[in-house]
Amino acid sequence: MTSRVQALQDAGEIVDPRAGQLERLKKENADLRGRVSRQDSELGKLTEFRVLAIPRLAAQHDEIERLRSQLTRQTEAGDVVTRLYVEGGPVRIVQFTQASPQAPCGCAERIHGQ
Template sequence: MTRARHRACTRTWQEFERLLADRREVEETADPRDTQIERLKAGQATLMRRLSERDAEVAELKAFRQQAASRIAAQHAEIERLRRESTTSPNVRRLSVRPAEGD
């Protein structure tokens, strides 16, 4: 009975030493600096993606602003043309301006 108990203790001890060695190996590879580096890299990737999205949005807004300015300039030119035409064409009558309600 003593030998069986001794063998069981030996197996338990060997298992304990193996688990302890495995844990030490994991602890050695899991350097907190490496973890921080990975976290910072992930954060940087997120920030770069957000920056890229914002750059695309800014470019889109600039294009919209340019288009709006072009339309306003075209409308202004058309208004000016119609004003000039109204003074020189006999077919165009000026309408009287009504006062706004509440004035």
């Protein structure tokens, strides 16, 4: 048994269980440090994204509120025709304030020649 252990040690094999455990723990520690490093990097990217996203969302919210108030003012003034430009040409959205025989609800019609 002793000669076999000596032969394994001479060949570079680790026979001592404590030394094997130490090597295994060192490898596991290096793997964990790599994971922590990758997670720190990902966290940094996400934090940077959040820092940029919050002002963008606030600006978009302000623009939506501005457009809603503009639409409300137009509706109150009776200016309810909005022109949309979509693929295939302009489209006029007609919104009727009261139900009519032509259109009991809002309808869209394509504008020809414009």
